[in-house]
Amino acid sequence: MNLGGRHAVSTLNDIIEIPIDAEGDIVRARGTGRDICRTLGFAEINQVKVATAISELARNIHQYAGKGRITLKVLGAPRPGIEIVANDEGPGISDTKLVLSGTYRSRTGMGKGLLGARRLMDYFELVSAPGKGTHVTLRKFVR
Amino acid sequence: MAAIANFEPAATRLARFAALRRALSQAESVDAIAEHTLAFVQTALGVRSAALYASTREDEDFALIASAGDADLPPSLDRTSPFIVELGASKGDLSKTRELGSMWGVDRAIPAWQGDNLVGVLFVTGELELEIVDELQFELERALTVSIVAMLREEELAVLAIQERELVGLLREVQERDALMRADLEKARDFQRQMLGAVPRVAGAEVAVTFEPLELVGGDLYAVAALDGLLRVFVADATGHGVRACLTTMFIKSEYEIVRSSAAAPSSLLAQLNDAIAKKYQSAEMLFSAVCADIDLATGATRLAFAGHPPACVVRAGAAAMIGGGGPLMGLRPRMRFELVELHLDTDDGLYLFTDGFVEARATSGEQFGDDRARDAIEAAHRAHADVGAALKSASEAFVGGAKASDDATVVSVRRVSPEEQAPPSLAPASAR
Ligand SMILES: Nc1ncnc2c1ncn2[C@@H]1O[C@H](COP(=O)(O)OP(=O)(O)O)[C@@H](O)[C@H]1O
Ligand SMILES: [Mg+2]
Numbered sequence: 271m272n273l274g275g276r277h278a279v280s281t282l283n284d285i286i287e288i289p290i291d292a293e294g295d296i297v298r299a300r301g302t303g304r305d306i307c308r309t310l311g312f313a314e315i316n317q318v319k320v321a322t323a324i325s326e327l328a329r330n331i332h333q334y335a336g337k338g339r340i341t342l343k344v345l346g347a348p349r350p351g352i353e354i355v356a357n358d359e360g361p362g363i364s365d366t367k368l369v370l371s372g373t374y375r376s377r378t379g380m381g382k383g384l385l386g387a388r389r390l391m392d393y394f395e396l397v398s399a400p401g402k403g404t405h406v407t408l409r410k411f412v413r
Numbered sequence: 414m415a416a417i418a419n420f421e422p423a424a425t426r427l428a429r430f431a432a433l434r435r436a437l438s439q440a441e442s443v444d445a446i447a448e449h450t451l452a453f454v455q456t457a458l459g460v461r462s463a464a465l466y467a468s469t470r471e472d473e474d475f476a477l478i479a480s481a482g483d484a485d486l487p488p489s490l491d492r493t494s495p496f497i498v499e500l501g502a503s504k505g506d507l508s509k510t511r512e513l514g515s516m517w518g519v520d521r522a523i524p525a526w527q528g529d530n531l532v533g534v535l536f537v538t539g540e541l542e543l544e545i546v547d548e549l550q551f552e553l554e555r556a557l558t559v560s561i562v563a564m565l566r567e568e569e570l571a572v573l574a575i576q577e578r579e580l581v582g583l584l585r586e587v588q589e590r591d592a593l594m595r596a597d598l599e600k601a602r603d604f605q606r607q608m609l610g611a612v613p614r615v616a617g618a619e620v621a622v623t624f625e626p627l628e629l630v631g632g633d634l635y636a637v638a639a640l641d642g643l644l645r646v647f648v649a650d651a652t653g654h655g656v657r658a659c660l661t662t663m664f665i666k667s668e669y670e671i672v673r674s675s676a677a678a679p680s681s682l683l684a685q686l687n688d689a690i691a692k693k694y695q696s697a698e699m700l701f702s703a704v705c706a707d708i709d710l711a712t713g714a715t716r717l718a719f720a721g722h723p724p725a726c727v728v729r730a731g732a733a734a735m736i737g738g739g740g741p742l743m744g745l746r747p748r749m750r751f752e753l754v755e756l757h758l759d760t761d762d763g764l765y766l767f768t769d770g771f772v773e774a775r776a777t778s779g780e781q782f783g784d785d786r787a788r789d790a791i792e793a794a795h796r797a798h799a800d801v802g803a804a805l806k807s808a809s810e811a812f813v814g815g816a817k818a819s820d821d822a823t824v825v826s827v828r829r830v831s832p833e834e835q836a837p838p839s840l841a842p843a844s845a846r
Contacts, residue, residue, distance in 0.1 A: 297586065322579045371442065372567025386571035392472070 326383035327356035335360020351411035447479035460539030617710030623802025631821035632658025679705035679718035733792035770822020771809035
């Protein structure tokens with residue numbers, strides 16, 4: 271128990287960058303995110319939510335952009351939590367409003383990944399345009 | 414047109430624009446709501462310009478959804494701006510909205526609430542009739558609320574969908590890991606069997622082993638070796654079973670090999686082994702029971718020592734008896750003493766060393782197979798020249814019935830025979846074992 275606390279402090283300023291190049295990186299990104307959440311003292315259910323959102327972003331990078339990276343950052347005071355940034359320089363999304371509208375259905379998947387990820391998180395920002403890549407920022411706070 | 418409209422009663426005018434109103438009340442998406450709201454205010458109220466801001470999430474700023482006319486408004490309104498805060502606070506006080514609207518160069522700001530949450534703001538410029546504004550506010554609030562609820566439902570469905578996908582992924586991972594682990598375990602089993610090795614052929618005795626780990630690998634260990642006419646048998650049982658216990662057996666085996674040929678008697682062998690292990694693995698909880706027997710194949714003189722181990726079974730002149738057993742457990746602490754048990758084995762007598770697996774097996778009733786039944790089964794099999802290990806196993810299994818085995822089980826059988834009567838050695842060279 272003491273170990274956990276000490277570890278949490280040491281990761282306070284940590285920024286972990288996980289390149290997404292292959293399918294296996296999705297699992298790695300998710301696992302790393304979940305580990306960080308556990309260390310930060312997230313409730314079990316919220317660890318799963320964060321991990322799930324990371325999976326979706328990483329899968330999108332792998333599926334649509336081919337490669338990119340997921341950056342995990344520990345947020346300290348005043349509101350401890352985790353920030354997840356997904357960046358890629360892939361084709362971008364032409365209608366971000368549509369993919370978040372709830373009425374969108376994609377050919378490739380269910381068209382629910384980004385919408386679901388938004389719902390699971392406390393903060394969601396999607397910046398994407400054709401030729402500009404896709405940049406998603408998520409935040410979840412410990413409480 | 415606005416001038417004419419002012420002479421017409423509001424109710425009549427509302428009836429005229431019923432279709433527009435209905436379109437607004439049936440709009441589903443926020444964009445459609447904005448479109449119909451603008452159509453309504455322009456046609457029914459004759460306003461010059463209008464703009465709708467909405468926020469579909471509690472924590473999000475208000476975005477400009479649609480505008481018409483010449484209103485020059487920012488693309489978004491900060492949820493925490495004084496304007497929004499004041500608008501939110503003025504709930505029910507529509508007169509205040511004129512004042513607020515003027516801040517933005519429009520005539521009025523019409524708020525839309527979902528309960529106590531401000532979910533939208535409609536800015537309009539032009540002369541307005543409050544009665545119609547009331548109606549409009551009502552429709553706008555309802556439409557926005559419905560769309561927000563629908564959006565939330567979509568989001569919940571999306572969450573369910575991705576959580577299901579997550580679960581499927583996790584499941585696949587677990588299965589893959591399981592398959593990997595199983596493959597590793599099978600390798601470990603082969604390794605354990607190799608380490609334990611085949612039983613050597615010795616002149617003057619028939620030796621057989623039954624080795625039944627509960628899982629693929631187990632915590633039981635045996636070693637049989639003949640050295641200068643002396644047969645040395647060692648049986649040990651590490652606490653627990655499975656992979657952890659199997660690891661312990663590897664350590665025990667390697668330490669045993671070191672003391673095996675130097676120790677003069679079973680009791681000193683156990684003492685040396687205990688010292689080595691208790692010192693080396695102090696913190697590692699390397700606990701096990703053991704029995705060691707030396708049989709002089711020429712004379713039949715037999716000596717045994719036990720370390721926290723079940724008794725052995727000796728069959729002399731066709732009669733079986735349990736002997737020995739007990740003693741301090743191995744690995745607990747160094748410098749322990751082990752008692753020596755001495756007996757004589759005639760030709761055709763047998764000595765059976767085992768771990769507790771078969772003997773301590775329990776039926777579903779809770780009753781143990783036990784020493785007495787084990788002794789009887791051994792005696793019968795010995796007299797019939799049958800495979801004693803196999804007989805003990807089947808008797809124990811028959812006794813427990815449907816109950817599952819709960820521990821590893823090992824039996825080492827030694828039967829003294831006169832070398833002349835012994836079956837000729839098989840053609841396989843000894844080194845091939
Ligand atoms: N990183 C990305 N690069 C390019 N397009 C993307 C990216 N992420 C999402 N998209 C586009 O947005 C759509 C919606 O994504 P998402 O909500 O994850 O649903 P799905 O992946 O099931 O289609 C995708 O169909 C794809 O066209
Ligand atoms: Mg996706």
